[in-house]
Amino acid sequence: MVNIYNHVLPSCLHAAVYKQIGWRRRMIVVMVVVVVTTVVNLAITTTTTTILTTPGYLTISPEQNTSECCADVGVAGGLGVSDASGNYTIHTFAWPGSAWDGMQEAGVCLATHATVDRLHFLAQSVQAWTGPVSVAIFAPGVDYGVAVAMVRYLRRCVERISTHTSFHLVYPRWSPIREVKRGSSITLRCDKPEESNLALLRLREQFNHRTELRYPQNILRNVARSACPALYCLNADVDMAPVQGMWSRMAGYLSRRPGPLPCHRCALVVPVYETAASLQTPPADKMDLLRLVLKGKARRFHVQVYERNQGNSHLEMWEVEPGIRTKRDSSSPYGILYNITTYEEFWEPVLVLPRTAPTFDERFLGYGFTRSSQVYELHLLRYQFEALNEAFLTHRGFQTTSSYSPTRRAQNEINHVRYQIFKRELHARLGLPPPAPLRLPPSPLLSFLAKRHPTSRLVYLSGVRKG
Incomplete structure (x- = not known):
């Protein structure tokens, strides 16, 4: 708060001038200053509830009560665990919900996953889903800084997210988390989650951000599901x-x-x-x-x-x-x-x-x-x-x-072949006859692989090369 007698009056009126005016004018001046100062203080109190500053990896500004914030301590990259393939690092409960310990009797849990540009969907979902929510975030490289800021925003603005939602981090081992260092401030409105998400995404523009990484959604689904405390789990996209x-x-x-x-x-x-x-x-x-x-x-x-x-x-x-x-x-x-x-x-x-x-098979990357x-x-x-x-x-x-990119279509073709490998392994494990061989329609991608790698198992299973 601003002290009007110690700070405002000396800056507004020179002492000599103040003594020369009459007592009635003095009272009017004091009343005007009191009103202006009250309005200023009220504005400061209101706006600081949605200000996020960005030294390091976006921390709460000094005017705010940091005890209400979820992510004052960043995630230590060396404390993550590896997935089964050894290609991804996982941090479960990077930011747990404050009421998570009491969720064992919830009955059913919502498990979901997201990239940092889609976290704003949670603000609407938790209004309808009032039980526990487990969220796995894919945050490679500088996306980590955006994830920290967006999680903080959601937990400050949506009470049920701070209590009933736990967040986990997943990123490739070759793209470890990086802190976003920037000294400017960002004003975010609690009633505009999508706009706030877009504003935070601009923080990574100063970096050489990679967008071509394959999205490991089945790994994310399994991470979110494994953290659910209930007997049942609804696994849906964010x-x-x-x-x-x-x-x-x-x-x-x-x-x-x-x-x-x-x-x-x-x-x-x-x-x-x-x-x-x-x-x-x-x-x-x-x-x-x-x-x-x-x-x-x-x-x-x-x-x-x-x-x-x-x-x-x-x-x-x-x-x-x-x-x-x-x-x-x-x-x-x-x-x-x-x-x-x-x-x-x-x-x-x-x-x-x-x-x-059974869990989701994690060999399927992308779409x-x-x-x-x-x-x-x-x-x-x-x-x-x-x-x-x-x-x-x-x-x-x-x-x-x-709206589908060529990259997505290529991922779908590769996963179509992986699906046949998956079926063969599953049938063998369950003691069932092998499935019928897969025959895909002509594909430029698979034709290219057949020319470059004619002995590839991927090409053989696709049916492009007879064997």
């Missing part, structure tokens, strides 16, 4: 928004489900839809979503990109649920609408699984077959797939292949 009340209704159903807990061969299917980019908020409930579908402002996820993504979920049955009412008890537990007894390869549902379920490979294994292990009646996730923006 840009998939849960419907309101999802955690409490799902936890209520799981706690009342007949039979032993957890159900070791149960896979609960959560439908995923995509909404028009013009919609600022996700649908509030299932009826709201179905209205958007009828208006053409929502559709099944990836229906225009790859229909098999959600095809085997039979969402045509989910969308015509019998007995649907205009008013529902938003707090009642979910139920099972129907069992899914069919299986179509390359199906990629978002699932709620017991913590004993393609990262989720469908796990579903294939669950199918061979005879898991029972069940569609929840009113639970769903939404992704903002219609998906089209035109």
Whole structure:
């Protein structure tokens, strides 16, 4: 606070001038200074709640109460552990939620993953998902500084993130974490998480930032899932928004489900839809979503990109649920609408699984077959797939292949071949006959590999070279 008598008056009025004016004018001057000083102090108190300064790796400014901050101590790079391949370093619980120790009875946990440019999605997700959230962040090199700042911002601005959300770090061993050194200040608004995220991303512009790194999403998914304290885990992407009340209704159903807990061969299917980019908020409930579908402002996820993504979920049955009412008890537990007894390869549902379920196969880097490979294994292990009646996730923006980069298409082709290797190994481990050989359509990438490395196992399995 500013002391008006010791600081403001001497700077505003020379002592000699102050003595020459009458007492009434003196009182008016003092009153004006008091009002101005009060306004200034109020403005300082208000704005400092959202100011982040950036010496080192973006620390809270001196005006703020640093005890409220989550990341006053940075992550020591030498204290991470290696993944199974030896190519990535992992820091679990880099910033744990303050109430995480009491989450063992939560029933179900949301496990998600993100690059530093997509962390802002968490601000909206935790408003609907009020249970524990485990987040694995991919933060190579200078992305670490952005991650520290964004985590701090989220935990200062969203109370449930500071208490119910734990963050973990993953980065390649050849791109270790680097601190962002900059002496300027950044003003962030708590009601503008996306804009704040973009502002923090500019911190890495001064560096030679690498953007071509393959995204190890299955490693990230496994890290987030392994840190979940509950019996069940919903593993969804960070840009998939849960419907309101999802955690409490799902936890209520799981706690009342007949039979032993957890159900070791149960896979609960959560439908995923995509909404028009013009919609600022996700649908509030299932009826709201179905209205958007009828208006053409929502559709099944990836229906225009790859229909098999959600095809085997039979969402045509989910969308015509019998007995649907205009008013529902938003707090009642979910139920099972129907069992899914069919299986179509390359199906990629978002699932709620017991913590004993198989993990994601970490050989798949980048895009393609990262989720469908796990579903294939669950199918061979005879898991029972069940569609929840009113639970769903939404992704903002219609998906089209035109937005896919050539790098993503190349990753998909490589992972298509890895998928065949995965299937052969899985069949051998389970004592099943080998799967049918994979034959891909002609691909410029694989044709190039066939010419450069004709004896490559990758080329052999792709079917480009006969053997």
